[in-house]
Amino acid sequence: xxxxxxxxxxxxxxxxxxxxxxxxxxxxxxxxxxxxxxxxxxxxxxxxxxxxxxxxxxxxxxxxxxxxxxxxxxxxxxxxxxxxxxxxxxxxxxxxxxxxxxxxxxxxxxxxxxxxxxxxxxxxxxxxxxxxxxxxxxxxxxxxxxxxxxxxxxxxxxxxxxxxxxxxxxxxxxxxxxxxxxxxxxxxxxxxxxxxxxxxxxxxxxxxxxxxxxxxxxxxxxxxxxxxxxxxxxxxxxxxxxxxxxxxxxxxxxxxxxxxxxxxxxxxxxxxxxxxxxxxxxxxxxxxxxxxxxxxxxxxxxxxxxxxxxxxxxxxxxxxxxxxxxxxxxxxxxxxxxxxxxxxxxxxxxxxxxxxxxxxxxxxxxxxxxxxxxxxxxxxxxxxxxxxxxxxxxxxxxxxxxxxxxxxxxxxxxxxxxxx
Ligand code: SF4
Numbered sequence: 001x002x003x004x005x006x007x008x009x010x011x012x013x014x015x016x017x018x019x020x021x022x023x024x025x026x027x028x029x030x031x032x033x034x035x036x037x038x039x040x041x042x043x044x045x046x047x048x049x050x051x052x053x054x055x056x057x058x059x060x061x062x063x064x065x066x067x068x069x070x071x072x073x074x075x076x077x078x079x080x081x082x083x084x085x086x087x088x089x090x091x092x093x094x095x096x097x098x099x100x101x102x103x104x105x106x107x108x109x110x111x112x113x114x115x116x117x118x119x120x121x122x123x124x125x126x127x128x129x130x131x132x133x134x135x136x137x138x139x140x141x142x143x144x145x146x147x148x149x150x151x152x153x154x155x156x157x158x159x160x161x162x163x164x165x166x167x168x169x170x171x172x173x174x175x176x177x178x179x180x181x182x183x184x185x186x187x188x189x190x191x192x193x194x195x196x197x198x199x200x201x202x203x204x205x206x207x208x209x210x211x212x213x214x215x216x217x218x219x220x221x222x223x224x225x226x227x228x229x230x231x232x233x234x235x236x237x238x239x240x241x242x243x244x245x246x247x248x249x250x251x252x253x254x255x256x257x258x259x260x261x262x263x264x265x266x267x268x269x270x271x272x273x274x275x276x277x278x279x280x281x282x283x284x285x286x287x288x289x290x291x292x293x294x295x296x297x298x299x300x301x302x303x304x305x306x307x308x309x310x311x312x313x314x315x316x317x318x319x320x321x322x323x324x325x326x327x328x329x330x331x332x333x334x335x336x337x338x339x340x341x342x343x344x345x346x347x348x349x350x351x352x353x354x355x356x357x358x359x360x361x362x363x364x365x366x367x368x369x370x371x372x373x374x375x376x377x378x379x380x381x382x383x384x385x386x387x388x389x390x391x392x393x394x395x396x397x398x399x400x401x402x403x404x405x406x407x408x409x410x411x412x413x414x415x416x417x418x419x420x
Pocket of ligand 1: 021022027069077078079080081085086087088089097098101
């Protein structure tokens, strides 16, 4: 099967064997992968459990059981060794690993006749742009594409554009290109570019597209993009968000700041109680923020609403992040809980203030009051871990929270406030 790929050529990546992905993710395996791993003959001499203890059932009825790799006491995969390397890879080669491990940190999405490739910024090497160019990785990516993209992918319908409108693939990709063009200028602050995109996507949401297609749609997009550059001031001041906005934003950000390892998910009522207590304190927003993972310390909520600055070197990271997600269609449609493009971008834009809030929490946990680029980078590995992969983000409650903030017109102000 020949597949035409769109690669995120602005991004570099190679695996640096940090083992982080093997500590964070629960790896679901197919029945065929389960049988293959069980037949590999693992013994205590390999440093692993044996037999059925390698793989645990985690969901599904008796007639369609779902399995995942078992984990060690600290949440790491049973196959991760003391040096942070995969025992399956070391003993049987890369191709013997479960497909989920081989794909990470890539993500593949149908885009009409093409397939787009995006990356997950939960990987520190992706965030740091470390490694080979995507062109150098192209052969490996093509092999993975053949393994994950089903026959007939070109018949996948495009994501809905907005709640009321659907367009065909060529027109949807025109809108994607326009978003990417708005985000591209390297000399423009990312906060301004996000506000410009939100501004003109709001006009897209209010427009009718039944007679607007092809080059006429491109002309329309050019006009509203120009309007956005005139309407969004370059010199910006931020107003402190209202108490209602801050409560909605804290609850949204708490979801991004969580880390649900396999060990957390197995913690039973204690794990659920911990999350319930955290949700209560985040809703009230008084006193201290309860640490949602061990890297955070208790710090007063008020301290996190003081200006922490914005590191200039983080501009490149943010522009690359949003362009990779947009070019890779990694924010709407099948890649993101089937939400419409406009809603998906509103949600994507909210990752910016949410991540900066998490970065402030990391800095404050070390008694600092200014952000560093390292805080921002680490915070992005935390927030993007969930993007498109934690079911809660596609739930009615979470989507309603995003649409409430969008309807109140508060997303641009949150972007300004937390970039200060
Ligand atoms: S099987 Fe190997 S690559 Fe996959 S999570 Fe386990 S240690 Fe990591």
